[in-house]
Amino acid sequence: DAGVTQSPTHLIKTRGQQVTLRCSPISGHKSVSWYQQVLGQGPQFIFQYYEKEERGRGNFPDRFSARQFPNYSSELNVNALLLGDSALYLCASSPGRGFQETQYFGPGTRLLVL
Amino acid sequence: AQKITQTQPGMFVQEKEAVTLDCTYDTSDPSYGLFWYKQPSSGEMIFLIYQGSYDQQNATEGRYSLNFQKARKSANLVISASQLGDSAMYFCALGGGATNKLIFGTGTLLAVQP
Numbered sequence: 017d018a019g020v021t022q023s024p025t026h027l028i029k030t031r032g033q034q035v036t037l038r039c040s041p042i043s044g045h046k047s048v049s050w051y052q053q054v055l056g057q058g059p060q061f062i063f064q065y066y067e068k069e070e071r072g073r074g075n076f077p078d079r080f081s082a083r084q085f086p087n088y089s090s091e092l093n094v095n096a097l098l099l100g101d102s103a104l105y106l107c108a109s110s111p112g113r114g115f116q117e118t119q120y121f122g123p124g125t126r127l128l129v130l
Numbered sequence: 131a132q133k134i135t136q137t138q139p140g141m142f143v144q145e146k147e148a149v150t151l152d153c154t155y156d157t158s159d160p161s162y163g164l165f166w167y168k169q170p171s172s173g174e175m176i177f178l179i180y181q182g183s184y185d186q187q188n189a190t191e192g193r194y195s196l197n198f199q200k201a202r203k204s205a206n207l208v209i210s211a212s213q214l215g216d217s218a219m220y221f222c223a224l225g226g227g228a229t230n231k232l233i234f235g236t237g238t239l240l241a242v243q244p
Binding site for chain 1: 134159161162163165167172173174175176177180182221223225226227228229230231232233234235236237
């Protein structure tokens with residue numbers, strides 16, 4: 017079975033622009049979570065979506081938004097990009113939404129904001 | 131508040147030897163789970179092993195085992211018979227509560243030497 021896929025793999029934007037990142041979960045997985053990983057740090061939780069509803073949100077500004085589609089794929093949008101948004105954005109999927117569910121990560125999207 | 135602490139920024143180990151990566155945690159959730167992930171230089175987070183807070187036995191997955199000491203709030207990863215391909219960043223993560231949000235530590239960079 018295919019793993020979690022993300023697109024694009026790399027992205028370069030300038031300050032103030034908007035970006036959309038995409039994620040397709042493992043087949044049968046209904047939960048998708050997004051994480052931001054700044055260089056040299058561990059991933060930070062941004063959002064969890066389960067059955068197309070937001071189930072959790074991390075400590076990120078309103079410039080960050082996301083949604084989940086009927087096929088369980090997901091998009092992460094970031095508006096008014098700042099230099100500090102440069103990071104690896106990771107998507108993870110799991111069958112359900114409980115804490116005991118193992119999350120499987122995609123290869124990530126590397127975003128560089130100039 | 132939930133917190134993960136990994137105190138070893140980097141470690142060296144000789145090929146075929148065992149190595150222990152330290153992880154301590156803090157949480158107020160009565161039920162929780164601890165995960166270990168491996169992140170090679172490519173960036174993808176690879177799931178290694180999971181331990182639930184109420185599991186009676188320490189988790190094992192092939193060459194990976196988790197030394198879970200609940201009273202000390204530690205969940206150390208033991209890798210037996212290290213291989214060159216084990217060289218990577220290793221993250222400990224804590225899950226708990228109503229979502230599958232993961233709190234990650236800062237990671238330990240493991241270098242396996244021939």
